[in-house]
Amino acid sequence: MITLRDYQNELLEGIYQSMSRNNKRIMVQSPAGSGKTVTMSELVRRANLKRNRVLTVVHRNELVSQIRQTFNANGVDWLLSEVGMVQTISNRVKKNKVSAPEIIVIDEAHHALSKTYRDIIQAFPKAYVIGFTATPYRLNGQGFTDLFDDIVLGKTVKWLIENKRLAPFKYLSIDLINHEKLKRQRGEYTQKSISEAFTKTIYGDALESYEKYARGLKTIIYAYNVESSKKVVERFQQHGYKAYHLDGKAKTQERLEVVEKFRKGEIDILTNAELFGEGFDIPDCHCVILLRPTESLSLFIQQTMRAMRYQPNKQAIIIDLVNNWSTHKLPDTDRDWQKYFKGKPPREKSDVSVKQCPNCLAVIPSGHRECPLCEHEFESDYGSAEYAYEKVELEEITEENVIKLNFKKPSECKSMKELYELAESLNYKKGWAYYQGKALGLI
Known part of the structure; x- marks a missing residue:
């Protein structure tokens, strides 16, 4: 028993x-x-x-x-x-x-x-x-x-961490995607829009971030589709890591064998697309890397907490390269599950969707493919360019960062100061806040 x-x-x-x-x-x-x-x-x-x-x-x-x-x-x-x-x-x-x-x-x-x-x-x-x-x-x-x-x-989650039932975590993040490209279908982002939203540095950032913050730790990487997962695993393999990719096409026996090898340490890095979230239990997994933006709170919690199974003296490392925390806060954020159980409206979109022209710095509605002031073509910024591998600095995300997210949407801001705080918390430029302020009559 x-x-x-x-x-x-x-x-x-x-x-x-x-x-x-x-x-x-x-x-x-x-x-x-x-x-x-x-x-x-x-x-x-x-x-x-x-x-x-x-x-x-x-x-x-x-x-x-x-x-x-x-x-x-x-x-x-x-x-x-x-x-x-x-x-x-x-x-x-x-x-x-x-x-x-x-x-x-x-x-x-x-x-x-x-x-x-x-x-x-x-x-x-x-x-x-x-x-x-x-x-x-x-x-x-x-x-x-x-x-x-x-x-x-x-x-x-906070109680379980404080009472040594879950591992404490360190949450590191940077926003590497163009959020204006993300499109929703049935509440979640489409695979096509995720592909278009990623910057060209994403794969290098996953490797560099791992080597800086989690080298030697057993890691699960959540990619946004099969192709990206394969590219990530190839990058890690080229640098000598025991990495393996799995997706939904793998037969059950292969999945079970790979999971067992991961448990035994014969595989260090396991990349996957849409697998290994719910119920996937590997206590000595110390790190997860998020390469998939999501509107789903369930998916966010299941993925981030894969590394939080308790072990003495363990600290989980969560590397969020798609800024999911700004949508869902942190894994240990207190949530009113009773309210969700009864029914909670889905997350609302911002009242005004805008973008800033990189050529003349004008702030315009995001639907424009060409800047009306300087005729800059926005689509030319995001093509099928070869992926580069560049170093970036991640920021540790704590409750202080989350506090800045008290304003859920621009219409809830009562002053330009609050709009600028919202823009900063979402990693948006000041021009975004200025445009929102004009639309709301705060300027």
Whole structure:
């Protein structure tokens, strides 16, 4: 049996109390790295002792074996338990090959609003549903109250760091992309616009930053697409590092083998595109490098906190080369998850989108492809130029930087001073603040 920590027992007690209030569908929030799988295993073990059958639904195939190992270690009764990936379980349900459970446990439950999960839940209307997640958040701002009756909140990231349950971190950042190029589709940035937004120095910066701040540390790099991930890994390999690229096309067996090599230290640098976020647990990963801008709070938290699994005397290094912190603040920022659970509007765009001409320094609406004053063509600044490898200085991001982000959008600023503070916090030029001030009637 696995001995639970105090806060994990508190989570279970919170679930039981919610059940006693006649809630049948309960979401459980606890930060990434806090041991949700262990807590789930104890919930299942105790249910089995009462002869209750439990069905556990997992988001990714790689996590099935990881969860099974934890369940085995905690003495789960496999005659009364089933664990499977959501698609597999869904197909089995359609064929009536799943025994009716008393409890359905959902890992990464922020996905549970999708039709596949709903179909499984609706197939067993009498079952309790307990969904675990670090981030009860949807990119479109949709809440979860139409599926879950209640939410049980765990300890904060700050509490877990202070009590040596998560590793403290050092957050380093610089903005290397042209944010005016970023375009949204269904709330998130498109792959095409991300490619167009990157400056030509990005790959060199990843290597230089690693060598300056994290040399020798086991590192996961989150690239924005397959091509960029491959270029990054080639750059690291050329400099003698044991680096490996993985993406969604890799078969499950290859992924499992690469992850095991990474665990054993046979691979030092693991670059990936859209993999290894949720549930990916490597305690001795010390560093993550972000090369993918995102509007998703869930993705940001899952990626940054991969390096924050606790080890004695460990400090995680987070290198953010795309300025994601200015959108989402820091991993340990306190968040009102109850509000997100009920439904929070998605992040709003700035009231006025502008850019500055590099030739004559005029500030104009960002939609212009040519400066109306000097006829400078903006598209010529961002082409398919060869990537250069230049050194840059990163800045350590702390709560002091985050405080500057109190103003969410220009319309909330009451003076030009506040607009200039907002521009500085977002790494925008003063001309941006000036144009916003004119539009708001502050000048």
